[in-house]
Amino acid sequence: MIDVLSGLFVDHTLRTVALGSATLGIVSGALGAFAVLRRQALLGDAMSHAALPGVALAFLLTGSRAPLVLMLGAAIAGWLAAAAIVGVVRTSRVKVDSAMALTLSVFFGAGLVVLTFIQRQPAAGKAGLDKFLFGQAAAMLESDVITMVAVGAVGLFGLLALWKEFKLLSFDPDFAATLGMPTRRVDILLTSLLVIAIVVGLKTVGVVLMSAMVVAPGAAARQWTNRLGVMVTLSACFGAAAGVLGALLSTTAETSTGPTIVLVATGLVVVSLLFAPARGLVWVRMRAWRSRRMLALEAVIADLASLAAQHGSNATHPHDIGALNAVRGRAVVERALTELAADGLARQHDTGGWSLTPRGLAEADRLARSRRAPGVAR
């Protein structure tokens, strides 16, 4: 990996690959964040698969493999797929998930048919089209990168210009409509930008896995922040990181680029789901465990205090652990007692019985009062 990193600065090919992958990651990350918030992850999947016949037909019709031509073909096909899905849902009783699955397979199947047809032709320059399936970063040329940057910039510019409109549409489309916003047109626009994000990465990541690059950075970014701007920025950074790391890894290890990039992105998602502050599963679990433990401690203190109260004058009279076990499990009580002893709130007498210390009694008193106080949120 060190070799690769130092190679970045001298090796022209590596630099091209890194730059292109960073671009695709930024664009798909930023626009994908909105797809995640609008629950359009599957739409992204359908559109990226549906782009395949667009790529193949564009080549077949023009005989050109210029990146812009192929991207345009892909964009048109992806866009048509989105329109087809909406059309099917509007005019029939087919539900949206079925409509997406249907559109995805029809378009993807058609793409594969055209692709095999092209492969059997003797025409020159057909090589490399099959790379659109799983993507290949190593084949990236400077002309590819330039086109990716230019097209991606259009997508990002559109996102920034209509930021407020897209935010409102994503949060509350009905309210947006009452303000006079043409929500359907804005929706089409945002979906079109998503198409742009997809076609930018298509050749590098491949149609099969491109949707992961749309969804994964956004899903990971959502874990770390509660601000839309931060989320989109973070998502773009995650996308770039996954793109560059995955592309370089795949180039050195000679694996397919798409899957490698997606694995890196998935790694980011897993880490974010587990460890992001506030929303991370690990912390959520830990907080739940801690509050359960606190409740157990408080309960044992209360039990000891009420036993002590029955003894009147001698509040620190020891009690057999069995008296506490009656209510709670032995293991819970023993662990709680050990912890209370460590905190100096309870102590074990020579006889083996337990009692609260004076400090423990004070604590029990405090807890009892805070519990009785009305409206105290706990």
Added chain:
Amino acid sequence: MRIGLRTGGALAIQATDLTLAYQQQPVLWDVDLEVPQGVLMAIVGPNGAGKTTLLRAVLGLLKPAAGEVLVFGQPYADQRRRVAYVPQRGSVDWDFPTTALDIVTMGTYGGLGWVRRPGTSERTRAAAALAQVGMESYADRQISQLSGGQQQRIFLARALVQDADVYLMDEPFQGVDATTERAIVELLRALRADGKTVVAVHHDLQTVTEYFDEVTLLNVRRIAGGPVDRVFTEENLRLTYGGRVAGIGGRAVGNDLEPSS
């Protein structure tokens, strides 16, 4: 900022012959809605009576099969800026990554036009509206961390920022705590004192007479409408709820047979 003369005696909202159907099932049938200026009106009716649909049709969110809607005597499309909308709290995803203040600021978007971002003056107005609903200390709070009542007040503040003349509210009292309910009632009265008009879909029959001046009883068709003391009778309620209301001596007790939707 507001252009044009206030059309003197015109009704705040006048919907005539509204008819709307999903597939073959009529949801609204030939409904007239007349809302005088400066009143608090409740729209009351059983589940599936078309209350929300009526509100959405007035707002142009649903296209009726027949009928027209006038706001202060003119088509709604020309009067959009005079109408504010408070949707049902459950209609949005509260896990959206943003703050209470940001949601309220959305109420200013209508006056900003395309591309332009809200600036200091918009945020100041939003902060003032937050204060009006007693939520100023929650401005920077992520919206999913607010209670249901607080989320409802955020939505009300967003409508207040719109500085409209008519406020359409879809179940503003749905699932809110007592504090919020009192805050909302006070707010409605303040709006009325300012000469504003409020139309609210309302579920709790017990509070209709206390909170509202006018009521429209709806069950696909309009059953009755007008001042509460004249229209909100046991007889009309029975017509609306199909005899399912155990009304006693003019005092409606229907809350428990009207499970919230």
